[in-house]
Amino acid sequence: MLKLRVASKTQLTDQIVGLKLESADGAALPGFGGGAHLNLHLGKGLSRQYSLCNPSESPAAYELAVLIESESRGGSKAVAALAVDDVIESDEPQNHFGLKTASNHRLFAAGIGITPMLAMARELEGRGSKFDLLYRAKSSDKAAFYSDLINSDFVQFSFSSEGTLDLADKVAAPGADEQLYVCGPQRFIDAVLEVAKEAGWRSDQLNREYFNAAVPELEDGDKPFTVKLKSSGEEYQIPVDQTISQVLEDAGVFVPLSCESGVCGTCLVDVISGEPDHRDLYMSDEEHAANRQITVCCSRSKTPLLEIDL
Ligand code: FES
Structure with missing residues (x-):
């Protein structure tokens, strides 16, 4: 886990804040390429991903721009409350959106x-x-x-x-x-x-x-189904008005979550058996068709039983 100090906070527009985050403990910051993001841990179990603006193999700081939304589910409010010299934790940069080889x-x-x-x-x-x-x-x-x-x-x-x-x-x-x-x-x-x-x-x-993806909504015809965990063999009923991750969290099963709207891929788990009903925007059409993984924050099951690798 990285410890980052807010070195500067700048109003880029009336709704967008620029943050410069330096190493808080003097450790060298890992490099990253264009399209990478940081997963910031903003306290009270809240984490949010923000794209990095300044690609470098050996960055002196990480630069982010964050949209401060009045309807935010928490992330941008926590960023808005940050002050210079505050220290926050972050995972190392990750990149699911990197540049490909092209002419x-x-x-x-x-x-x-x-x-x-x-x-x-x-x-x-x-x-x-x-x-x-x-x-x-x-x-x-x-x-x-x-x-x-x-x-x-x-x-x-x-x-x-x-x-x-x-x-x-x-x-x-x-x-x-x-x-x-x-x-x-x-x-x-x-x-x-x-x-x-x-x-x-x-x-x-x-x-x-x-x-800014909307949280996926219930669809007509949604049915309850059962999720089985590979590690314990435990089965959980998923009602129509709850997601897999909500039921598992309520039962004390840890599920890594970030956007909770099918955008970031943090909650991806492998599918052991059954057929997912994909509701996310993260995977490609080909990945959806392969049915090898599921985003448990929003996707459901087409089969009465879905076994997942948790
Ligand atoms: S938590 Fe982001 S896709 Fe599920």
Whole structure:
């Protein structure tokens, strides 16, 4: 576990706070690439993942940008309450959204989704790779890092205050070994992916990371089912109005959780038998079809019994 001291806290926009976190005990900070995130432990069992903005093999500090939401389920309020010199714990950087090998990288960011995209852009710029970035925001004063990026020749801004965005025009048809990355609110990601698929992008060329995902809701036809744990053989009834993780936590079974909305992958466990009913946004269509893992914070079961590797 890393111990990090808040070295600075800056208001990047009226809703976005920039944090610079240095080692609190002098230990060297592990390096990371574009697309990586930190899982911050914010007290009272609350942990939240935030994308890192400053990729480096030997960082002097970690830089994050956090959207402070009034409807937050806790994470952004805890970040808003942090003060300079506070010390918090964090896991080492992890990256499920890293850059792939490609002849050209197309980056699409909206809102706070700029954070991993900025890190990717910095890494690609450092490598001398071919890439471009479309950054959609409400307006220039709502766009974090606007003043850092305005003179960059790789970025194209698009402001909703100035009109709608013609994604078909921006996405265009792919080259054979190009990669597309998108991050932001779910509606933006879904729109970019839909346009990209229509334009001929293959699923292995499309990379996405969700922010602001809604907690998956009950669906018509949801039924209770039984979850069996491989380690103990214990069985638990999952009613229609509770998730697997809620039932297990109530029973005292530890389940690693972070977003609790099917976005981060923290709660992934292997499926031993049975067929999951996937509700997450974390795994790809291919991973869902393979049914090897399940996100227990939101997904359910299509079969009456689901055995999982817990
Ligand atoms: S806790 Fe994030 S996907 Fe389940």
